[in-house]
Amino acid sequence: MSWVSPKGTQRIAVGVLGAATLATLLVLLFIIVFVLEKGLRTLSWNFLFTDPQNMGRAGGIFPTLIGTLLLPLLALAVALPLGVGTAVYLTEYTREGRLTRLIRFGTDCLAGIPSIIFGLFGFIFFVTILKMGWCLLAGGLTLAIMILPTIIRTTEEAIRAVPYSYREVSFSLGATRWATVVKVVLPNALPGIVTGVMLSIGRCIGETAAVIFTAGSSLHLPGSVFDSVRTMSVHFYILAREGVSAENAYGTAAVLIISILLLNVSTYWLMHRFIGRRA
Amino acid sequence: MQARGEKIAQRILLVIALSAISSLILIALFIFKEGTPVMLRMGLRKFLFSSEWDPQAGLFGIYPMIVASLWVTLGAMLIGAPLGIAGAIFLNEFVPKTVLRIVKPAIELLAGIPSVVYGFIGVMVLAPLIRNHLGGPGLSILAAAVILGVMILPTVISISTDAIGAVPNSYREGALALGATRWQAVHMVILKAARSGIIASIILAMGRAIGETMAVIMVAGNTVKLPHSVLDSARTLTATIAFEMASATGRHREALFAIGVVLFVIIMLLNSFATGILRGRLTKS
Numbered sequence: 332m333s334w335v336s337p338k339g340t341q342r343i344a345v346g347v348l349g350a351a352t353l354a355t356l357l358v359l360l361f362i363i364v365f366v367l368e369k370g371l372r373t374l375s376w377n378f379l380f381t382d383p384q385n386m387g388r389a390g391g392i393f394p395t396l397i398g399t400l401l402l403p404l405l406a407l408a409v410a411l412p413l414g415v416g417t418a419v420y421l422t423e424y425t426r427e428g429r430l431t432r433l434i435r436f437g438t439d440c441l442a443g444i445p446s447i448i449f450g451l452f453g454f455i456f457f458v459t460i461l462k463m464g465w466c467l468l469a470g471g472l473t474l475a476i477m478i479l480p481t482i483i484r485t486t487e488e489a490i491r492a493v494p495y496s497y498r499e500v501s502f503s504l505g506a507t508r509w510a511t512v513v514k515v516v517l518p519n520a521l522p523g524i525v526t527g528v529m530l531s532i533g534r535c536i537g538e539t540a541a542v543i544f545t546a547g548s549s550l551h552l553p554g555s556v557f558d559s560v561r562t563m564s565v566h567f568y569i570l571a572r573e574g575v576s577a578e579n580a581y582g583t584a585a586v587l588i589i590s591i592l593l594l595n596v597s598t599y600w601l602m603h604r605f606i607g608r609r610a
Numbered sequence: 611m612q613a614r615g616e617k618i619a620q621r622i623l624l625v626i627a628l629s630a631i632s633s634l635i636l637i638a639l640f641i642f643k644e645g646t647p648v649m650l651r652m653g654l655r656k657f658l659f660s661s662e663w664d665p666q667a668g669l670f671g672i673y674p675m676i677v678a679s680l681w682v683t684l685g686a687m688l689i690g691a692p693l694g695i696a697g698a699i700f701l702n703e704f705v706p707k708t709v710l711r712i713v714k715p716a717i718e719l720l721a722g723i724p725s726v727v728y729g730f731i732g733v734m735v736l737a738p739l740i741r742n743h744l745g746g747p748g749l750s751i752l753a754a755a756v757i758l759g760v761m762i763l764p765t766v767i768s769i770s771t772d773a774i775g776a777v778p779n780s781y782r783e784g785a786l787a788l789g790a791t792r793w794q795a796v797h798m799v800i801l802k803a804a805r806s807g808i809i810a811s812i813i814l815a816m817g818r819a820i821g822e823t824m825a826v827i828m829v830a831g832n833t834v835k836l837p838h839s840v841l842d843s844a845r846t847l848t849a850t851i852a853f854e855m856a857s858a859t860g861r862h863r864e865a866l867f868a869i870g871v872v873l874f875v876i877i878m879l880l881n882s883f884a885t886g887i888l889r890g891r892l893t894k895s
Binding site for chain 2: 337338340341344345347348349351352354355356358359362365366412413416417419420421424425433434436437438439440441443444445446447448449450451452454455456460476479480483507508509533536537538539540543544564567568571572580584587588591592594595599
């Protein structure tokens with residue numbers, strides 16, 4: 332017999348576990364409140380839509396906003412067709428076997444690679460060997476590889492959730508496999524695919540290590556995909572590290588956090604609508 | 611006609627489906643091609659276990675960085691793993707399912723916060739706290755471990771929650787029917803059943819902690835010396851790459867890629883171990 336009754340142990344356990352959970356949530360709350368509290372003072376339309384002056388010491392963050400918009404778009408333009416294509420192949424066009432295991436293994440490994448390695452690879456392959464230099468294109472391609480596993484996984488899950496009977500009906504009407512995929516499977520999997528896209532955009536927005544070595548950190552507006560850009564995360568890192576302007580650093584961090592919050596909330600809302608419709 | 615279209619579609623999709631694995635091979639190929647010459651020239655043992663890092667003199671010993679990475683990662687695990695597993699148990703077993711449905715996305719939000727923001731909070735809030743109350747420079751292994759511990763929480767909680775949620779309800783009911791309290795059911799039955807998933811979550815989180823760069827570069831300080839206490843500042847493997855990449859050329863750059871090779875190998879080992887565990891669990895059930 333132990334010296335505390337099972338009921339007592341239960342009470343202690345619940346207390347400890349609850350406290351740990353609460354601590355986790357408080358940390359989350361603290362980070363968001365801390366950044367917003369300090370950053371919202373700097374935040375204004377002016378801050379968002381004017382050019383930085385004196386390397387970001389004064390002025391706004393407009394070019395970094397554009398960089399943060401363009402880079403994920405470019406990455407998605409490459410990764411989305413590849414990711415969805417892979418998921419369609421895995422679910423609709425082949426049986427489970429050695430090849431699918433290899434593809435899944437590759438996807439899993441790619442998902443675990445840290446962003447600094449992507450940065451190194453992008454730098455040596457796109458920037459140096461393919462002679463692109465630091466530019467939007469090199470950054471976008473590097474990020475495309477980085478988000479590919481997320482797109483593949485979420486799309487595959489979404490496609491698997493489409494009931495098999497939908498496909499049977501389509502086949503019985505004489506539709507080919509391809510027509511079934513395009514007209515029946517993908518439209519029904521769309522909310523899941525969009526969720527994957529949002530997650531990927533979030534990762535691109537927050538990424539620094541892979542971006543700084545591939546897209547560079549120019550503060551000019553890019554004229555083409557071969558120009559260097561600076562994203563908000565990179566800008567924030569440079570401001571914070573060099574301690575040039577705490578105010579503008581906090582302001583940029585606030586914009587970052589708000590974008591991530593908006594992305595997450597809309598993803599959550601979308602997933603719920605999706606689940607609600609299924610049930 | 612239709613059949614031919616189908617064949618073409620299948621071929622094209624097959625090529626597309628190979629994009630992930632070919633990217634992986636390409637990455638491995640170029641990192642190794644750039645990084646291995648330095649290792650071979652110096653000898654692997656000298657590269658890994660000598661403490662002389664002086665790029666100007668052509669000395670590339672990464673032992674202090676390996677030790678720093680290990681300390682920071684272990685510290686992060688000591689903080690993040692218990693908190694995360696406790697959270698996963700609590701949310702799955704002791705509160706209504708609706709709470710889990712609200713809290714889990716909130717915790718996953720923690721994963722979406724950019725690592726530079728974590729780093730910044732480490733610099734502004736945590737480092738001064740450590741400097742004033744525990745001593746040392748503040749920017750230290752301890753600060754990095756705490757920040758990384760928080761950063762890996764979502765990984766641990768998310769995967770552990772899935773593992774605990776996958777334990778059949780009949781296990782729970784069986785334990786409770788035998789007169790066990792909820793906690794007894796949890797630690798005697800449910801944790802045993804979900805063990806492999808929880809271990810996998812910890813290994814994956816470890817991979818994330820070792821690979822994390824931007825937060826660590828900001829809070830761990832910048833000293834390439836063997837650390838003697840957790841209050842010392844240190845420079846991890848990832849931080850060294852990020853710090854020196856901008857200015858490195860020639861052999862120095864090759865040495866940074868060699869660090870990349872070491873990281874790559876560590877992460878691949880950890881990840882294949884974790885996915886092996888997760889896959890094994892899936893095929894069993």
